[in-house]
Amino acid sequence: MELKLNRPICFFDLETTGVDVAKDRIVEIAIFKVYPNGNKESKTWLVNPEMKIPFLSTQVHGITDEKVANEPTFKELSGQIYNMIKDSDLAGFNSDRFDIPLLAEELLRAGVDFDMKNRVSVDVQTIFHKMEERTLSAAYKFYCGQLLENAHSAEADTMATYEILKAQLERYPELENDMKLLSEFTTRKKSVDFAGFIALNDKGQEIFTFGKHKGALVEKVLEEEPGYFGWIQNADFPLYTKKVLTAIKLRKLNNKLS
Structure with missing residues (x-):
């Protein structure tokens, strides 16, 4: 099943220095953009976070200080990233609670006036948790019948999330193939800011x-x-x-x- 889109949607995933939305930084970002006409494009960037990557974080995603030492900073990449998502809805796995808030912080820090006023977001994890209660790797195996290779690689996680959403729409006929309705279904609470304050x-x-x-x-x-x-x-x-x-x-x- 292909997605029914009125506007482009960007599936994305972040690898970061940690899980504090206000303090931590992006070290890798992958974006997979799907257009209403079926066209697709994908970009992945390694990012110099301008801070030391904690050892525990490196253990999760495998990205070291040395690997990103000569990569551009987020501020240097912010124009490219914003241009790719500015006309799009957003989707990810746990994106409403983590990836979108952290991306917004990075964009605002870089001087890009980002907000969600004219777009919706679809959190594929919420659909999964409401329907099955699992993790990303388990979700990929459950819905797509495959093992997730290179888990915690931003690109692999992003592509898996896209495939999972399509499979979820196939499996659950009660879910509408409509991004606005999926956004409403995946919204946990009526937060005005991303962090829920x-x-x-x-x-x-x-x-x-x-x-x-x-x-x-x-x-x-x-x-x-x-x-x-x-x-x-x-x-x-x-x-x-x-x-x-x-x-x-x-x-x-x-x-x-x-």
């Missing part, structure tokens, strides 16, 4: 999901405690969370002025 309540209003203001309306907190905004901006929160919070504050200000 700001979410929507039942009325569609932004609320904080952490700390002393957990459950409180963001606009109300910013109005009653202006210093809270500055604290978040200066603390170790993801750049995308700070970007979202700034947008909410500016919206409130514009509403007052109008």
Whole structure:
């Protein structure tokens, strides 16, 4: 089964220095782009993270400091990467909780104003977990009947994710071959920022999901405690969370002025 697309979709996978979205960096990125007319293109880049790769991370993906020492930095690659994904929906394996938030941080750090406003994301892992509860290698064997060679290679994981989604659509007739509906199915919660520090309540209003203001309306907190905004901006929160919070504050200000 081929995907029914109204716009291109980019399957992608990251290998990184670690799992902290705010602090860790990309060391490899693979993107597999599928167009509505069936055309496909694939790119893989090794990335110099400008920091030491922890030994435990190297044990997972096999990428060493020496291997990336002469590779371009993410900032140097950011234009190519953004040009490949800017017109596309996004898909990956655990991408909503990790790959997309970390990619967004890297792009924002490189000066690229990335957001998800005009695109959807499909997390193939969520479909898998809702239907079968497994891992990527097990998913590939279960859905595609093959062993996943070179697991934790960004390119191998990316291609496997693409094949798994097609197989999932074949296996589950209740799943619509529509990226917007698949995005809704794979969305775990109504987060406004990728990291989940700001979410929507039942009325569609932004609320904080952490700390002393957990459950409180963001606009109300910013109005009653202006210093809270500055604290978040200066603390170790993801750049995308700070970007979202700034947008909410500016919206409130514009509403007052109008």
